[in-house]
Amino acid sequence: MSRGTLVYAAQRLILITLTALVVSSIVFIGVHQLPGNALASERRNNPASEAALLHHYHLDLPWPQQYLLWLQGLSHGDLGESLVNFGTQITPLLLRESQTSITLGLAAVLITVGVGMTLGVLAAIRQNTWVDYVASTSAVIGYSVPSFVWAFLLILLTVSGFYAWSGGQIYEDIGWGKPEQIPVPALALGLPYAAIVARLTRASMLEVIRQDYVRTAWAKGLKARVVILRHALRNALIPVVSILGPLVTGIITGSVVIEFLFGIPGLGKEFVSSILARDYNIVIGVFTFYAALVGLANLIVDLLYPVLDPRIRY
Amino acid sequence: MNPGETLGIVGESGSGKSITALSILNLVPEPGKISGGQILFKNRDVVSMTSDELLDYRGADVAMIFQDPMTSLNPVLRVGFQIEEAMQAHKRFDTQQAKARVIPLLERVRIPSPGQRARDFPHQFSGGMRQRAMIAMGLANEPALLIADEPTTALDVTVQAQILELLKELNRELGTAIILISHNVAVIASLCTRVIVMYSGRVVESGPTRQVFDHPEHPYTWALLRSVPRVDERRHERLVSIEGLPPDLSRMPTGCKFHPRCQFKVERCSRDEPPLEGVAPNQDARCWVLMRNTTAEARARLR
Amino acid sequence: MATVPTTIEAAEELLETGAADLPEHVTLWQDAWARLRQNRMAVIGLVIIGVFLVTALLSLVWTPYPTWRQALGPTYQTPSLIHPMGLDDYGRDILSRVMGGAAIALTVGVGASLVASMIGIALGMLAGFYRGKIDVIISTLINISYGVPDLLIALILVVLIGRGVGNIILAISITAWLGMARLVRGQTLSLREREFVEAARSIGTPNLKILTRHILPNALGPIVVQATYLVPAAIIFEAFLSLLGLGVPPPAPSWGRMASEGYKALQLAPHIVLAPCAALSLTVLAFNWVGDGLRDAIDPRMRR
Numbered sequence: 001m002s003r004g005t006l007v008y009a010a011q012r013l014i015l016i017t018l019t020a021l022v023v024s025s026i027v028f029i030g031v032h033q034l035p036g037n038a039l040a041s042e043r044r045n046n047p048a049s050e051a052a053l054l055h056h057y058h059l060d061l062p063w064p065q066q067y068l069l070w071l072q073g074l075s076h077g078d079l080g081e082s083l084v085n086f087g088t089q090i091t092p093l094l095l096r097e098s099q100t101s102i103t104l105g106l107a108a109v110l111i112t113v114g115v116g117m118t119l120g121v122l123a124a125i126r127q128n129t130w131v132d133y134v135a136s137t138s139a140v141i142g143y144s145v146p147s148f149v150w151a152f153l154l155i156l157l158t159v160s161g162f163y164a165w166s167g168g169q170i171y172e173d174i175g176w177g178k179p180e181q182i183p184v185p186a187l188a189l190g191l192p193y194a195a196i197v198a199r200l201t202r203a204s205m206l207e208v209i210r211q212d213y214v215r216t217a218w219a220k221g222l223k224a225r226v227v228i229l230r231h232a233l234r235n236a237l238i239p240v241v242s243i244l245g246p247l248v249t250g251i252i253t254g255s256v257v258i259e260f261l262f263g264i265p266g267l268g269k270e271f272v273s274s275i276l277a278r279d280y281n282i283v284i285g286v287f288t289f290y291a292a293l294v295g296l297a298n299l300i301v302d303l304l305y306p307v308l309d310p311r312i313r314y
Numbered sequence: 315m316n317p318g319e320t321l322g323i324v325g326e327s328g329s330g331k332s333i334t335a336l337s338i339l340n341l342v343p344e345p346g347k348i349s350g351g352q353i354l355f356k357n358r359d360v361v362s363m364t365s366d367e368l369l370d371y372r373g374a375d376v377a378m379i380f381q382d383p384m385t386s387l388n389p390v391l392r393v394g395f396q397i398e399e400a401m402q403a404h405k406r407f408d409t410q411q412a413k414a415r416v417i418p419l420l421e422r423v424r425i426p427s428p429g430q431r432a433r434d435f436p437h438q439f440s441g442g443m444r445q446r447a448m449i450a451m452g453l454a455n456e457p458a459l460l461i462a463d464e465p466t467t468a469l470d471v472t473v474q475a476q477i478l479e480l481l482k483e484l485n486r487e488l489g490t491a492i493i494l495i496s497h498n499v500a501v502i503a504s505l506c507t508r509v510i511v512m513y514s515g516r517v518v519e520s521g522p523t524r525q526v527f528d529h530p531e532h533p534y535t536w537a538l539l540r541s542v543p544r545v546d547e548r549r550h551e552r553l554v555s556i557e558g559l560p561p562d563l564s565r566m567p568t569g570c571k572f573h574p575r576c577q578f579k580v581e582r583c584s585r586d587e588p589p590l591e592g593v594a595p596n597q598d599a600r601c602w603v604l605m606r607n608t609t610a611e612a613r614a615r616l617r
Numbered sequence: 618m619a620t621v622p623t624t625i626e627a628a629e630e631l632l633e634t635g636a637a638d639l640p641e642h643v644t645l646w647q648d649a650w651a652r653l654r655q656n657r658m659a660v661i662g663l664v665i666i667g668v669f670l671v672t673a674l675l676s677l678v679w680t681p682y683p684t685w686r687q688a689l690g691p692t693y694q695t696p697s698l699i700h701p702m703g704l705d706d707y708g709r710d711i712l713s714r715v716m717g718g719a720a721i722a723l724t725v726g727v728g729a730s731l732v733a734s735m736i737g738i739a740l741g742m743l744a745g746f747y748r749g750k751i752d753v754i755i756s757t758l759i760n761i762s763y764g765v766p767d768l769l770i771a772l773i774l775v776v777l778i779g780r781g782v783g784n785i786i787l788a789i790s791i792t793a794w795l796g797m798a799r800l801v802r803g804q805t806l807s808l809r810e811r812e813f814v815e816a817a818r819s820i821g822t823p824n825l826k827i828l829t830r831h832i833l834p835n836a837l838g839p840i841v842v843q844a845t846y847l848v849p850a851a852i853i854f855e856a857f858l859s860l861l862g863l864g865v866p867p868p869a870p871s872w873g874r875m876a877s878e879g880y881k882a883l884q885l886a887p888h889i890v891l892a893p894c895a896a897l898s899l900t901v902l903a904f905n906w907v908g909d910g911l912r913d914a915i916d917p918r919m920r921r
Contacts, residue, residue: 220371
């Protein structure tokens with residue numbers, strides 16, 4: 001990594017911190033304008049204990065003061081305490097859950113890029129044959145079918161399908177915790193985006209295999225595999241990387257739904273249950289985490305550019 | 315084509331020079347294909363080679379360098395690696411030798427500080443340097459034949475001269491035969507001992523370069539020569555361009571393909587296509603008329 | 618760089634050529650329509666959309682059974698002659714509910730696309746036309762919003778403002794306008810340098826008129842394509858919200874809610890989930906086909 005790249009990465013990290021701060025501040029202020037909260041609705045039976053609770057969460061202060069206290073906590077990484085589960089610290093909870101979400105997200109990104117590029121390359125090198133038509137058609141279908149529908153189909157296939165096929169020997173359990181439980185939700189999450197990657201890879205490959213340097217590679221007597229993978233694909237990847245940013249954001253969005261469906265204890269599931277329980281402290285915390293995750297993911301994508309294309313320098 | 319020979323192929327754009335060159339490597343781009351005939355290399359027919367034989371032949375027996383050095387090198391791979399890769403594709407050198415040969419090759423094509431330059435990417439090279447790197451890549455497997463398709467067209471004039479000088483040197487010192495393809499008569503004249511003139515995909519004249527250029531027998535060759543300025547021109551002739559355009563391949567004229575643009579055509583030219591026949595020792599032409607039979611007045615009219 | 622006319626007459630003359638774009642646009646759209654009709658997938662897509670539209674309209678006045686009536690027969694009943702798609706976990710007729718779901722999906726999809734497009738066009742044109750501070754503010758807003766998953770913003774908004782169809786449309790539009798604004802900003806930035814805009818400005822045409830008469834018509838092609846793609850995106854988005862239990866409130870038969878309710882019995886009675894999922898995927902696919910067709914028809918150079 002050159003010095004320029006480090007400076008660039010440092011600048012971006014500052015920007016990511018600022019964005020996360022702005023986003024969580026907007027949510028904090030927005031949420032604190034609301035009448036009512038998780039406490040107000042449920043613990044009205046004893047006025048004295050309610051007052052104590054409100055005081056515990058600083059909810060008895062005017063919101064600008066609450067905001068300052070919250071910022072103070074945030075400055076040393078403290079996102080406060082859950083409104084519903086008394087005494088639960090949010091930062092360690094979300095750190096643990098974000099590991100789950102990152103594992104799922106990375107698996108989905110790998111599937112997306114792997115499946116998408118394979119289909120795209122096959123379609124391009126067999127342009128206008130049945131391989132191309134099948135790959136191109138399945139691409140449009142692929143991204144028209146939402147991730148949760150893929151999830152249902154995959155569950156039916158793996159759980160019921162394997163069960164029936166093996167005569168009751170294999171029972172795929174839906175859930176989280178075992179490595180073999182990762183592929184199904186990751187596949188459901190990644191397939192719609194794999195279709196987009198396939199389409200882009202195909203277009204990009206078709207452009208590249210007509211380039212002079214690919215003809216040079218053929219003229220050198222290189223094997224087809226080497227020409228396609230080393231010379232054509234490496235160049236075709238460059239425009240494909242440009243959609244990895246939006247793709248990562250999309251996968252994070254999709255993971256909210258997929259984690260909810262599969263009962264995966266990640267940030268997305270936490271967000272949904274907290275918002276339903278009006279545990280706004282956690283909601284604000286999840287926003288902060290997601291803003292940081294999206295920023296970091298995009299930074300990593302941008303740092304990939306100079307690796308793939310030596311003409312790009314930061 | 316004999317070992318160590320230098321052959322020039324000259325003609326306007328669209329006359330089939332580049333396709334001829336790509337055919338020699340059996341690399342004609344889709345949807346084109348070689349529909350008939352033979353391309354013989356050391357008594358083996360390239361057209362009927364299996365794909366494995368082809369892979370071994372391309373880049374090792376016959377290497378090719380292309381017109382535009384700016385786009386002919388892969389932008390994401392290091393220059394040294396692209397040369398090394400040409401050797402690793404064939405079994406002429408083992409991995410160690412291949413690595414070790416890169417720098418001497420770059421040195422051979424006069425690239426300064428080759429050790430450092432081998433680690434550069436193509437965008438860090440100038441146009442002339444890239445063409446030198448292409449030539450180094452072409453020479454990597456010590457091919458018997460190097461085909462250079464318009465190797466200097468995209469370069470500026472001083473660099474052109476340097477590249478031609480380099481090719482000449484390599485031919486003399488390594489004995490590599492060279493086919494030089496160009497639309498530029500002067501480039502051919504400076505390097506090649508023998509020349510083929512092409513028009514509309516056909517050879518219209520061939521022979522020793524000096525002889526053909528001094529005494530062209532085909533009207534197309536004659537007209538082509540008159541359309542370029544010559545430094546050593548004693549007579550002060552006007553430059554004349556050839557009227558009209560080369561024929562559209564989908565609407566080929568009958569008879570001699572050049573007759574619609576020919577100033578000396580006779581009635582027969584539009585009917586029958588002339589064969590390529592000997593017109594002088596070592597010199598063939600495809601013409602019913604031949605320039606030696608035209609009158610000085612007829613030629614003078616065109617001045 | 619555009620040449621700036623020096624006299625009023627020259628400006629008016631140039632303006633003529635700009636205005637002459639208008640009748641040309643008619644033929645441009647006719648051309649696009651002709652090309653669209655040649656595109657088999659786009660035509661199939663239009664037919665599918667037409668069928669769903671008719672179904673949706675029909676469901677407003679008639680469905681085989683009321684969408685909310687429970688216990689029409691045994692719960693989880695598989696498809697039969699009188700209930701072609703079977704019954705759900707409350708014994709409601711799934712076909713009727715899928716029909717009702719079409720109305721919700723199309724209302725939300727088209728509604729959100731329209732609202733988001735209007736916001737996006739307005740802000741994009743402002744940013745691209747006035748540049749400077751306005752552009753900085755709008756672009757910063759766009760960039761910050763891109764830093765947060767849109768679903769989270771929509772979810773929190775739905776919790777804040779409630780779950781009616783109008784509120785759902787608003788919650789989706791609040792993030793869906795970003796892409797449109799980016800597109801329109803770029804178009805406006807390049808169009809404002811064109812001769813006919815310079816000409817209009819030089820004879821004192823008010824900015825609003827320049828924006829609506831000269832810039833908007835010329836940017837309409839890509840806007841229409843983008844708006845078409847926004848419809849299926851919004852339909853999926855609504856399904857996400859419903860699936861998480863924060864979409865259009867029950868007993869309205871939203872496809873996402875049907876899938877969410879049927880999920881509990883996925884192994885036992887997959888038809889409950891598959892019927893709304895098939896309807897949803899088919900609608901989205903149809904809109905994507907039409908979007909692809911429109912893109913190719915409006916700008917043939919973009920064809921892949």
